[in-house]
Amino acid sequence: MRIICVDNYEQMSKKAANIVASQIILKPNSVLGLATGSTPLGMYKQLIKTYEAGHIDFQEVTTFNLDEYYGLSRDNKQSYYYYMYENFFKHTNIDMRKVNIPNGMAKDINEECCEYEKKIRKSGGIDLQVLGIGRNGHIGFNEPDIKFEATTHMVKLDEQTIKDNSRFFKSIDEVPTSAISMGIKTIMQSRKIILLASGEEKADAVNGAVNGKITPELPASVLQLHPDVTFIVDKEAASKLDLEKIKKDYC
Template sequence: MRIICVNNYDEMSEKAANIVASQIILKPDSVLGLATGSTPIGMYNHIVKAYESGKISFQNVTTFNLDEYLNLDKNNAQSYYFYMRKNLYDKVDISIENINIPDGITDNIQEECIRYEKEIRNKGGIDIQVLGIGRNGHIGFNEPDIKFEALTHMVNLDDQTIKDNSRFFDTVKEVPTKAISMGIKTIMRARKIVLLASGKEKANCIYEAIYGKITPNLPASVLQLHPDVVFVLDKEAASKLDSEEIDKEYL
């Protein structure tokens, strides 16, 4: 595990974007696992800048998103398909056939989950998986008490997650209560994992994820078992960590 601490959100975003861009440069046909939410937006902005400057191309890149709300059409402004188009896909040269996001309006959830797993395997697995982290320690939409052996599956969203995500909707009642998410086992199969966190509200879960007991009660704690994981944090998110174990890039 490597822990990188930078000054602020923008520096966190730039550092994460550089890690992803380096992966694409080293392997132009990389398979990327991507995340949504407010945390990665800055990273996507920097990735788009790298593309616009000619440093990277997405022509041969394949992407798999972590999750999608159930019962939201992909053209709904709150769907993660819409989010990804707005923040990345419409701004780079990626082929639409190389974009993979769970189908939130599928008629058969189990079959969709199996299909998604097969697509990941058919592409040779994920080279680098980007993660955010919820205040309850969830990664993807894998809420506390999730089974570590879970593959892509349907999840019931935790009350805290629904409350946190309500900022993107007009009212909390509009927030979907279910989603399709890559499971912990799927995430852990990625060759490299990069987790982003910013702000004091993430400090507790970051501390527990790195130093705490490995337990389904805090899903991100399983990352302690991954052979190549990087935490990219701003100073506030890293405020409870042992300073001697951090690569401080703001000194």
């Protein structure tokens, strides 16, 4: 595990974008696992700038998103398909035929989850997975107590997650209570992982993920077992960490 501590959100976003850009430059047909929410927005903006400057090309890239709300169609402005298209895809030359996001309107959820896993395997697996982290330590929509061996599956969202995500909706009553998410097992099979965290409200989760007991009660703690994972955190998100110890143990 490597910990990169930066001063602020902007620096976190630039560091993350540089890692993703490097992955694409070294392997133009990379398979990327992508995240949504407020945390990776800055990273996507930086990647768009890098693309517009002519430094990277997305044409051969394949993407798999971590999750999607259950019950929201792709044209719903709160769906993660809409988020990805508006905030990233439409600003690059990515081939939309190589974009994969769970179908939140699927009639047969089990079949949808199985097919998503098959697509990941057929692509050769994820080269670089981008993660955020929830206040309760969730990664993707893998909430506390979801078993580590889970692959893509349907999840019931925790009250805290619903509350946190309500800022994107007109009211908390509009927030979906279920989602389709890559499972911990799928995430851990990625060759390389970067986790982004910004803000004091993420400090406990980050500290638990880095220093805590490895347990499904704090899903991100399993990342301690991954052979190539990098946490990119700003000073506020790193405020509960012993940075001197981390430099000695991890960097």
